[in-house]
Amino acid sequence: xxxxxxxxxxxxxxxxxxxxxxxxxxxxxxxxxxxxxxxxxxxxxxxxxxxxxxxxxxxxxxxxxxxxxxxxxxxxxxxxxxxxxxxxxxxxxxxxxxxxxxxxxxxxxxxxxxxxxxxxxxxxxxxxxxxxxxx
Amino acid sequence: xxxxxxxxxxxxxxxxxxxxxxxxxxxxxxxxxxxxxxxxxxxxxxxxxxxxxxxxxxxxxxxxxxxxxxxxxxxxxxxxxxxxxxxxxxxxxxxxxxxxxxxxxxxxxxxxxxxxxxxxxxxxxxxxxxxxxxxxxxxxxxxxxxxxxxxxxxxxxxxxxxxxxxxxxxxxxxxxxxxxxxxxxxxxxxxxxxxxxxxxxxxxxxxxxxxxxxxxxxxxxxxxxxxxxxxxxxxxxxxxxxxxxxxxxxxxxxxxxxxxxxxxxxxxxxxxxxxxxxxxxxxxxxxxxxxxxxxxxxxxxxxxxxxxxxxxxxxxxxxxxxx
Ligand SMILES: Nc1nc2c(ncn2[C@@H]2O[C@H](COP(=O)(O)OP(=O)(O)OP(=O)(O)O)[C@@H](O)[C@H]2O)c(=O)[nH]1
Ligand SMILES: [Mg+2]
Numbered sequence: 129x130x131x132x133x134x135x136x137x138x139x140x141x142x143x144x145x146x147x148x149x150x151x152x153x154x155x156x157x158x159x160x161x162x163x164x165x166x167x168x169x170x171x172x173x174x175x176x177x178x179x180x181x182x183x184x185x186x187x188x189x190x191x192x193x194x195x196x197x198x199x200x201x202x203x204x205x206x207x208x209x210x211x212x213x214x215x216x217x218x219x220x221x222x223x224x225x226x227x228x229x230x231x232x233x234x235x236x237x238x239x240x241x242x243x244x245x246x247x248x249x250x251x252x253x254x255x256x257x258x259x260x261x262x263x
Numbered sequence: 264x265x266x267x268x269x270x271x272x273x274x275x276x277x278x279x280x281x282x283x284x285x286x287x288x289x290x291x292x293x294x295x296x297x298x299x300x301x302x303x304x305x306x307x308x309x310x311x312x313x314x315x316x317x318x319x320x321x322x323x324x325x326x327x328x329x330x331x332x333x334x335x336x337x338x339x340x341x342x343x344x345x346x347x348x349x350x351x352x353x354x355x356x357x358x359x360x361x362x363x364x365x366x367x368x369x370x371x372x373x374x375x376x377x378x379x380x381x382x383x384x385x386x387x388x389x390x391x392x393x394x395x396x397x398x399x400x401x402x403x404x405x406x407x408x409x410x411x412x413x414x415x416x417x418x419x420x421x422x423x424x425x426x427x428x429x430x431x432x433x434x435x436x437x438x439x440x441x442x443x444x445x446x447x448x449x450x451x452x453x454x455x456x457x458x459x460x461x462x463x464x465x466x467x468x469x470x471x472x473x474x475x476x477x478x479x480x481x482x483x484x485x486x487x488x489x490x491x492x493x494x495x496x497x498x499x500x501x502x503x504x505x506x507x508x509x510x511x512x513x514x515x516x517x518x519x520x521x522x523x524x525x526x527x528x529x530x531x532x533x534x535x536x537x538x539x540x541x542x543x544x545x546x547x548x549x550x551x552x553x554x555x556x557x558x559x560x561x562x563x564x565x566x567x568x569x570x571x572x573x574x575x576x577x578x579x580x581x582x583x584x585x586x
Contacts, residue, residue: 131295131297132359132383153361158359159359160359161359162362162381162383163360163361164362165362165363166365166369167365167369170369177373178372181380182380212284
């Protein structure tokens with residue numbers, strides 16, 4: 129049987145908006161996924177600890193504040209420390225093209241920029257989990 | 264980075280050592296309820312049984328998650344290792360869910376003696392309560408002293424989970440309507456401890472009085488059970504009532520050590536046995552090859568659903584299981 133896709137959505141950094149994340153959360157729920165939402169202003173340590181305990185398929189980190197180049201290396205180091213290098217990490221938010229390239233080089237599976245159409249988000253996440261296979 | 268599938272049996276030892284990734288992965292497998300995990304769950308069950316399982320239930324917005332967060336902090340300060348399982352309903356339309364209880368527990372996340380897991384009501388084979396209790400055993404094996412399950416006190420599954428805990432706490436809150444909400448939801452009877460939350464509010468006194476009056480009417484049945492559920496007022500904002508709540512746990516545990524406790528434990532075991540049997544039966548029954556041809560006959564009105572179903576069940580119960 130196919131199990132439900134589990135996603136953790138987290139906001140890292142200082143910006144105080146979570147309307148966008150909440151819209152994405154509802155989109156994913158309506159597509160049949162279980163979405164753990166952990167709230168605003170999380171640190172990479174908090175996000176990774178939560179993602180490990182929740183054993184999510186996908187860790188979705190959203191940031192608007194331009195801190196992605198420091199946040200993601202930290203996240204990957206922590207995932208390794210927690211022995212969950214197999215977790216799929218997706219970034220969301222606003223960032224320049226060269227950052228997108230750099231993040232993918234670091235191991236971010238996909239970067240979904242603001243205003244990505246909902247169906248594209250769903251298809252991307254579903255595709256990533258499918259490609260990973262059973263675990 | 265992909266990695267090879269780790270058989271559930273091989274996850275038991277790292278989980279027993281308290282390695283979070285292994286505990287978390289076993290929980291996912293138990294939740295999915297695939298046949299592969301069953302042997303592991305069986306072994307885990309035999310090794311578990313040390314933790315105190317507390318079910319906390321109450322209508323939406325009654326302050327459960329905020330309370331759990333405060334409660335866990337106190338238990339940690341007392342040197343305990345604590346796990347929280349926060350269960351939220353799935354959307355009946357999509358089967359998906361938004362699990363948001365963690366937001367109120369964010370202070371706890373980085374404490375190495377805490378484990379928090381969110382679960383949705385749907386998605387478990389053979390019912391939610393069955394899977395939730397398997398999850399409890401995994402956490403027990405991993406060495407958590409106290410396991411707290413938060414459920415919304417509406418719906419059959421959620422009530423079953425609360426009843427299957429050692430100690431059931433029913434939360435009522437002021438300001439959510441005139442009635443004690445737990446009565447409407449039919450969950451007043453399952454309480455071993457009553458909590459009136461948000462006692463920093465001026466209207467909390469009325470809720471306390473109403474609840475106590477209500478309980479006096481059912482006094483007889485409580486006394487025959489040998490346990491009178493206390494009513495405890497708490498405030499998560501003012502940090503009130505938590506010592507009383509924790510000492511209530513202690514008293515209820517002491518009560519469970521007596522004859523009443525043996526009956527309770529037996530009742531929980533029978534419940535689990537029934538759920539496990541139902542899950543196995545359903546799984547086999549649903550795969551039965553007769554459904555499609557019989558379905559076509561029902562569609563053509565050559566037979567009716569009841570006659571066809573009773574035929575399939577009869578046939579099914581005579582077949583040898585090959586799982
Ligand atoms: N005045 C007051 N408000 C509280 C207290 N505890 C929680 N609240 C508020 O009550 C609301 C619901 O709190 P939660 O802890 O999320 O309640 P819950 O029962 O877990 O809710 P669900 O998980 O949605 O069923 C929030 O707005 C809290 O801020 C308290 O001790 N006093
Ligand atoms: Mg809650």
